[in-house]
Amino acid sequence: MYVEVMEEEWSHSEEQVGSLLKAIHGNVGAHRSVYPFMRTVAEQALFAGEARALRVSDVELPEGDGGKLTARRRGKAREIPLQPQSVEFLREWISDAGLQEDDSLFPGRRGGPLSAPDYKQIWEQAQKAVLPQDELYQWRLGEPISILRDSRLVQWLRMGIPAATVAEWAGMTPGWLAMRYPYCFRTENADTDLDRLSMVSVLPDVSR
Numbered sequence: 001m002y003v004e005v006m007e008e009e010w011s012h013s014e015e016q017v018g019s020l021l022k023a024i025h026g027n028v029g030a031h032r033s034v035y036p037f038m039r040t041v042a043e044q045a046l047f048a049g050e051a052r053a054l055r056v057s058d059v060e061l062p063e064g065d066g067g068k069l070t071a072r073r074r075g076k077a078r079e080i081p082l083q084p085q086s087v088e089f090l091r092e093w094i095s096d097a098g099l100q101e102d103d104s105l106f107p108g109r110r111g112g113p114l115s116a117p118d119y120k121q122i123w124e125q126a127q128k129a130v131l132p133q134d135e136l137y138q139w140r141l142g143e144p145i146s147i148l149r150d151s152r153l154v155q156w157l158r159m160g161i162p163a164a165t166v167a168e169w170a171g172m173t174p175g176w177l178a179m180r181y182p183y184c185f186r187t188e189n190a191d192t193d194l195d196r197l198s199m200v201s202v203l204p205d206v207s208r
Contacts, residue, residue, distance in 0.1 A: 003176055003179040003180050005179065005180065005182060006150055006154075006180055006181055008183045010147070010150070011147070011150055011154045012147060012148070012151040016131070017042055017151055017152075019130045020038075020127070020131075021035070021038060021039055021042060023125070023126040023129045023130050024038050024122055024123070027122050027125060029122070031109055031114070031118045031119075032097070033097075033106040033114045033118070034114070034118060034122050036090070036093045037052070037106040037114050037119060038119060038123070038145065039089070040054075040069075040090070040106075041148050042148040042152060043083075043152065044069055044086070044152070045080075045148075045149045045153050045170055046071055046080075046149060047071075047073060047149060048116070048119075048144075050073050051071075051106065052104075052106065052113045052116075053072060053113060054071070054105040054106065055102060055103065055104060055105055056099050056100065056101050056102070057101050057102065058070045058071070058072075058105065059082070059090055059105065060082075061082070061091045062087065063091070064084070065084060066082055066087060067082040067087040067090075068081055071171070073171055076171065078168065078169070078171050081169075119145070123145050149170075150180075153166060153170055153180075153181065154181055154184060156169070157177065157181060157185075158184060163177050
């Protein structure tokens with residue numbers, strides 16, 4: 001299985017993602033679904049196609065508590081936990097937009113799911129407004145919004161969330177994560193208790 005390695009410097013920091021979302025939110029020319037769509041992609045590490053396909057019925061938003069989001073890709077469904085702040089945001093969005101249970105969670109201009117052109121132009125504008133444009137980082141301006149998913153997965157791994165859990169949320173395997181983000185699995189800085197290791201590594205002598 002071929003997996004393209006994502007170099008460490010490619011991912012966006014939490015501050016950069018926040019600045020990008022702020023720029024998208026403040027873009028007066030953006031369709032109203034673009035910001036909640038992009039925020040959900042970034043927070044839940046979704047593929048753009050998954051997020052576009054979401055319906056209101058795909059999110060469980062209990063008041064004052066965490067919820068869950070059901071994403072679907074290639075015929076398979078998976079559940080992703082929603083933190084209370086995400087639950088509150090989506091509840092407000094659904095209410096303000098007047099969405100019903102069977103509606104697209106992020107409707108486009110014509111009532112169907114949000115279209116790619118509606119968000120891609122806004123994303124490009126946000127990149128130009130926020131990201132460094134010097135010679136070293138100029139190439140980052142062309143990154144697709146999938147960089148938001150990658151950056152979130154990297155953040156989860158660096159937070160110490162088990163790779164198996166992150167893989168389940170991402171709809172991937174732990175092996176895929178290790179190949180995609182190898183720098184998140186480096187052990188050179190890990191503290192190893194060698195005395196403890198020597199004790200648990202000795203098997204009982206059964207030769208006598």
